[in-house]
Amino acid sequence: MMVSLMQKMSLRVRSLLDDRSGLAAVEFAMILPMMVVMVFGVVEISSAISVDRKATLAARTLSDLTSQTKSVADADLKNFGQAAKAIMTPYPASPLISSITQVYVDASGVAKVQWSKGLTIDASGNVDIAAAPHNKDDIVTLPSTLVVAKGTYVIWSKVSYKYTPAVGYVLAKTGLTFNGAAYTRPRTELCITYPTGGYATCQGS
Numbered sequence: 001m002m003v004s005l006m007q008k009m010s011l012r013v014r015s016l017l018d019d020r021s022g023l024a025a026v027e028f029a030m031i032l033p034m035m036v037v038m039v040f041g042v043v044e045i046s047s048a049i050s051v052d053r054k055a056t057l058a059a060r061t062l063s064d065l066t067s068q069t070k071s072v073a074d075a076d077l078k079n080f081g082q083a084a085k086a087i088m089t090p091y092p093a094s095p096l097i098s099s100i101t102q103v104y105v106d107a108s109g110v111a112k113v114q115w116s117k118g119l120t121i122d123a124s125g126n127v128d129i130a131a132a133p134h135n136k137d138d139i140v141t142l143p144s145t146l147v148v149a150k151g152t153y154v155i156w157s158k159v160s161y162k163y164t165p166a167v168g169y170v171l172a173k174t175g176l177t178f179n180g181a182a183y184t185r186p187r188t189e190l191c192i193t194y195p196t197g198g199y200a201t202c203q204g205s
Helices: 005-018 023-067 074-087
Strands: 096-105 111-121 127-130 152-163 176-184
Touching: 023 074, 023 096, 023 152, 023 176, 074 096, 074 111, 074 127
Parallel strands: none
Antiparallel strands: 096 111, 096 152, 111 127, 152 176
């Protein structure tokens, strides 16, 4: 039986359409990029959540350590900064910027800065004293639950950390900045003195 050219072509096209031998490979090639993005996305989001929690914990640590002392010097503040740096492990420490500020709530319920110091970490991992984020007698805003106790002091710590994802497919390639803050009362004294910064006596004593 003779088969025409058109019939041969029709049979070949039909057999091609019925062929499923490469279907799995084609589906895998289509799904693979999406799977890769999802995997890296999960890793990046998990890391970002971890950094956010660590930044909050670092702020609490700075405030808590300061509030347990009677008086601080620059060396003490640097040691507190080392503790905050250790908390950020295994993430790079240099993006960590923090500050410790003591605030006095006067009889009118106004919160005024008594002393303030910033902390930075250089590329070598050394904690350095940085410019103060607040000046003495600056009026600042504290949570309403803290200013009701007039004539008291509050240790206020702040932390800022810029997290830069390794890949950046899901999160911003330029990085995300996470902030943390904590407030504690002095534990053993009315206030925490800072003679180096010119604050040797408590305003309310």
